[in-house]
Amino acid sequence: MWRLNAVRHKAGRQGSDLEEFKFKRREHEKELRRARKDSQLVSKRLLLNDDEEEDGTMDTLASDQVVELFNMVRHGRDLVKKEADLRALRKALRSPSAHLILIKQPNSIAILVTNLCGPNPQCRLEAARCLHELSHSPHSEVDSLRLRQATPYLITFLSGQSPKFTELCLYTLGNMCPDSENVRDMLLAQGIIPALNNCIQIHRTNLAVVEAVGFTLSQLISANYVTGTIIPAVLASGLIPRLLSVLTPDSQFGLGPVIECAWCLHYLACSNVDNGALVAQGTLLHCTSLLVTLGVAVAKGSIEEGIELLIWPLLRCVGNLLLSGPLGALQPQLNDSRLLAALCAFPQAFLQTHPALARESIWVLNNLTAAADSSVFCSALFYLNLVPALIQLLPFSHGINIMVLRVLGNIAHQGREYCLHLAQAGLLPALCATLKMADTEVVTFSLEVLGQLMASDPQLAEEFVRQSGLPMLEAIQYSNQETIRLRATHLLEHHLPPHCTVDTSASQ
Amino acid sequence: MLQPELIQLLTASDLVDLRIDAIPKLQVGFRPGCFFSSSGSQDGEAKLTFIPQQILLNKDHELFEDGDIHRHLYLQNLSTCPAYDSPTARQCEFRCYISGCSQVFSTVEDYEHHYNTLHRHVCSSCQRSLPSARLLDIHIQEWHDSLFSILAERQDMVANIHAHKRTCTHTHYVAHSGLDLDQSMHTVFHSLSPRPKYQCLVEGCGSKFRTRDQRKDHMIKIHKYPSDFMFDKVKRIKNIKIAKKNMLQKGTSMEVSMSVSEPEGVCEVLSDQPEEEEYMEINHSLEPGILDPPSNPINTVELSTDHDTAPILSVTIQPTTNQQRPQHNRERHSYRVPRTVCFGQGSVQGFRGHGRRI
Numbered sequence: 001m002w003r004l005n006a007v008r009h010k011a012g013r014q015g016s017d018l019e020e021f022k023f024k025r026r027e028h029e030k031e032l033r034r035a036r037k038d039s040q041l042v043s044k045r046l047l048l049n050d051d052e053e054e055d056g057t058m059d060t061l062a063s064d065q066v067v068e069l070f071n072m073v074r075h076g077r078d079l080v081k082k083e084a085d086l087r088a089l090r091k092a093l094r095s096p097s098a099h100l101i102l103i104k105q106p107n108s109i110a111i112l113v114t115n116l117c118g119p120n121p122q123c124r125l126e127a128a129r130c131l132h133e134l135s136h137s138p139h140s141e142v143d144s145l146r147l148r149q150a151t152p153y154l155i156t157f158l159s160g161q162s163p164k165f166t167e168l169c170l171y172t173l174g175n176m177c178p179d180s181e182n183v184r185d186m187l188l189a190q191g192i193i194p195a196l197n198n199c200i201q202i203h204r205t206n207l208a209v210v211e212a213v214g215f216t217l218s219q220l221i222s223a224n225y226v227t228g229t230i231i232p233a234v235l236a237s238g239l240i241p242r243l244l245s246v247l248t249p250d251s252q253f254g255l256g257p258v259i260e261c262a263w264c265l266h267y268l269a270c271s272n273v274d275n276g277a278l279v280a281q282g283t284l285l286h287c288t289s290l291l292v293t294l295g296v297a298v299a300k301g302s303i304e305e306g307i308e309l310l311i312w313p314l315l316r317c318v319g320n321l322l323l324s325g326p327l328g329a330l331q332p333q334l335n336d337s338r339l340l341a342a343l344c345a346f347p348q349a350f351l352q353t354h355p356a357l358a359r360e361s362i363w364v365l366n367n368l369t370a371a372a373d374s375s376v377f378c379s380a381l382f383y384l385n386l387v388p389a390l391i392q393l394l395p396f397s398h399g400i401n402i403m404v405l406r407v408l409g410n411i412a413h414q415g416r417e418y419c420l421h422l423a424q425a426g427l428l429p430a431l432c433a434t435l436k437m438a439d440t441e442v443v444t445f446s447l448e449v450l451g452q453l454m455a456s457d458p459q460l461a462e463e464f465v466r467q468s469g470l471p472m473l474e475a476i477q478y479s480n481q482e483t484i485r486l487r488a489t490h491l492l493e494h495h496l497p498p499h500c501t502v503d504t505s506a507s508q
Numbered sequence: 509m510l511q512p513e514l515i516q517l518l519t520a521s522d523l524v525d526l527r528i529d530a531i532p533k534l535q536v537g538f539r540p541g542c543f544f545s546s547s548g549s550q551d552g553e554a555k556l557t558f559i560p561q562q563i564l565l566n567k568d569h570e571l572f573e574d575g576d577i578h579r580h581l582y583l584q585n586l587s588t589c590p591a592y593d594s595p596t597a598r599q600c601e602f603r604c605y606i607s608g609c610s611q612v613f614s615t616v617e618d619y620e621h622h623y624n625t626l627h628r629h630v631c632s633s634c635q636r637s638l639p640s641a642r643l644l645d646i647h648i649q650e651w652h653d654s655l656f657s658i659l660a661e662r663q664d665m666v667a668n669i670h671a672h673k674r675t676c677t678h679t680h681y682v683a684h685s686g687l688d689l690d691q692s693m694h695t696v697f698h699s700l701s702p703r704p705k706y707q708c709l710v711e712g713c714g715s716k717f718r719t720r721d722q723r724k725d726h727m728i729k730i731h732k733y734p735s736d737f738m739f740d741k742v743k744r745i746k747n748i749k750i751a752k753k754n755m756l757q758k759g760t761s762m763e764v765s766m767s768v769s770e771p772e773g774v775c776e777v778l779s780d781q782p783e784e785e786e787y788m789e790i791n792h793s794l795e796p797g798i799l800d801p802p803s804n805p806i807n808t809v810e811l812s813t814d815h816d817t818a819p820i821l822s823v824t825i826q827p828t829t830n831q832q833r834p835q836h837n838r839e840r841h842s843y844r845v846p847r848t849v850c851f852g853q854g855s856v857q858g859f860r861g862h863g864r865r866i
Contacts, residue, residue, distance in 0.1 A: 032577050033573065045584075263579065270564075271567070272564065296518045298518075312575040331528070334528065335528050337526045337528045342518065351597045363565070378534070379532065379534045383532065384517055389514060397597070397599065397600040399571070400597065406560075414534070415537040436620075449558075456539075478606045481605075
């Protein structure tokens with residue numbers, strides 16, 4: 001099980017040099033970004049075993065020692081000795097070079113599988129650990145295909161009662177999922193989904209197992225080229241309510257399991273296979289409730305480490321589910337007005353640490369305010385006086401101001417009352433500033449919102465002129481960017497009051 | 509970090525009704541007659557095209573990148589770093605949109621200062637930017653108003669003539685105005701409007717003067733301006749040959765006045781090229797520290813005086829560069845009469861015919 005604040009990855013840190021660690025981390029991050037661009041972003045998890053909690057040195061055995069160990073396992077009759085040999089083999093497999101040696105031995109996987117199903121529980125455990133190490137191998141030769149002999153057994157054991165053993169099986173399967181489409185089809189055919197469903201039901205009070213189920217499921221459904229059969233199977237399986245039950249605000253569960261289940265829901269929602277079914281099973285309600293709870297926690301200042309890992313998938317899930325039907329129909333699940341407050345609180349809290357999260361939070365607001373029947377949410381934003389908080393986000397780039405301008409544009413499109421309220425909240429001076437920004441897209445959106453405001457009521461056009469906004473529009477007319485030039489000209493010609501003259505001397 | 513109102517909203521007690529459907533809804537829609545072109549404008553083209561749109565993002569969308577990276581770092585146990593270098597929110601930069609000027613600024617104040625310095629109150633004839641609308645008006649009047657320049661020339665004529673008369677022995681047709689004119693010009697003279705006035709540059713003063721010198725003296729004496737203040741634009745000609753072709757504007761504030769058109773008559777007031785050259789050279793030698801003139805484009809014929817401590821009255825806009833304005837000669841304050849002004853001798857002198865096309 002993972003503990004967010006104390007995990008030490010053996011391969012990651014050689015010394016205690018912080019700078020070196022940060023450097024490696026940055027390099028690693030770049031790799032991940034490259035991988036994502038190539039649609040190759042895949043992660044595997046490796047369970048640390050109890051006797052490996054110490055950051056001891058790995059003993060890399062020589063290859064003949066590995067072979068010898070394996071032969072002892074293969075031929076051994078004494079179960080106690082076999083257990084010791086398996087343990088030694090497992091420790092040897094902590095070193096990746098041993099993987100290649102092992103798989104070259106004839107029937108190596110079969111032998112491990114035999115022990116996996118054997119009579120001795122400890123042998124089973126050690127065999128499972130060996131397979132787990134192999135599933136996490138960096139070598140491409142040690143892939144899921146090679147390990148496929150084990151999968152039917154691993155899946156069967158998911159319905160077993162032993163938490164530790166089950167956890168191992170789960171992570172092993174989870175590591176195998178992203179490898180290829182064939183593997184996933186095979187797992188599906190072998191019944192992995194009902195097995196996961198059973199598993200989470202049996203072990204629902206065990207944090208570690210629940211987290212492992214969540215991880216494995218997320219690996220299964222987030223892999224590329226997920227066939228059209230996996231997600232409908234998941235939706236039909238009864239897993240959803242079980243995942244949702246993990247999303248309780250109850251802190252006893254800890255963050256790990258909730259994080260994994262939330263990411264599963266995100267992958268399901270963004271695949272857009274049958275979001276109506278998701279909503280019908282209560283996904284939107286649970287996710288928004290949890291977001292409100294997290295918003296309250298953030299407001300109180302109790303921001304746990306890693307909480308953004310939970311907020312992120314919830315935002316994405318809610319954001320995408322909002323398109324699953326007319327907003328009016330979804331409203332009963334969105335009736336807590338604190339959701340809007342939370343969506344405004346997250347950007348404020350995470351602007352400096354995770355600006356992308358701020359942006360996604362505003363994206364959800366966009367989806368709430370852009371629908372045909374969004375007027376109730378737009379009204380609520382004014383009633384709760386949340387618009388100034390949005391306006392304060394306008395100076396920030398990273399896509400944040402564009403998303404905020406979208407939301408403001410959505411609100412302005414509702415009607416004249418809304419435009420007047422926007423002006424009252426101080427939007428016009430803020431637009432005078434955004435019109436000067438370097439990003440053309442920001443200026444374009446600003447002109448759009450401004451146009452809507454000025455068209456809705458001549459008072460607003462006059463107010464804009466009073467705010468010395470005219471020179472900005474004139475300046476934009478000289479830009480070499482046609483999009484903004486045209487819009488600025490349009491505003492000057494059509495939406496400014498006729499008596500308004502261009503008087504630069506008045507605005508020194 | 510979080511604003512108090514937000515905190516209060518989120519931590520409000522359960523007694524408060526938080527339901528959205530309990531919140532009064534504002535009235536939707538626009539007034540009848542309010543024209544908003546979301547789908548078309550009066551001229552038939554859609555100029556403003558924004559419509560509210562819900563956005564569906566799939567798993568691989570670029571907006572999701574940072575979050576995915578964060579998740580995978582966590583999965584790979586690398587997110588637990590005490591000083592997490594994550595991308596922080598940047599404030600947007602500001603850019604000047606005037607075509608040809610693509611400078612970028614990190615604060616609004618910097619941008620506004622740039623804009624106010626270089627793009628406000630710009631003279632469309634000579635591209636100079638003046639500090640205020642009033643000074644722009646004065647600049648246009650004094651430098652680009654043909655009528656003004658003609659009348660001003662007349663003033664100089666008067667001074668020149670009077671100076672000349674003192675030494676000349678010929679008879680002059682002296683009109684009651686004291687000007688030495690032939691009869692037809694005398695008539696013209698009367699038909700022109702009253703003498704132009706060079707305004708005092710200090711706002712609120714209102715004094716006007718017949719010559720630039722007088723104005724300058726006034727400003728130095730009364731308003732305590734430094735004598736090296738940029739009173740007037742002085743045309744310094746880098747390339748004398750080009751200047752010979754392009755003599756369109758008035759020259760120095762002093763007496764080297766040039767005609768507006770091609771010289772026709774015998775005795776027009778012309779600047780003497782060799783003299784000017786000499787004049788400049790003299791100035792150069794007087795000012796040992798002055799840098800060589802840079803090669804400016806012709807359309808920004810440069811202001812001459814530029815002393816480090818003297819405030820610059822007008823600024824030439826140099827596209828896309830922020831380089832220091834080059835040093836130039838000091839303002840010249842001589843009262844010399846151009847040699848070629850010639851009155852009285854030989855054939856018709858003075859202002860017969862020609863020259864001054866309005």
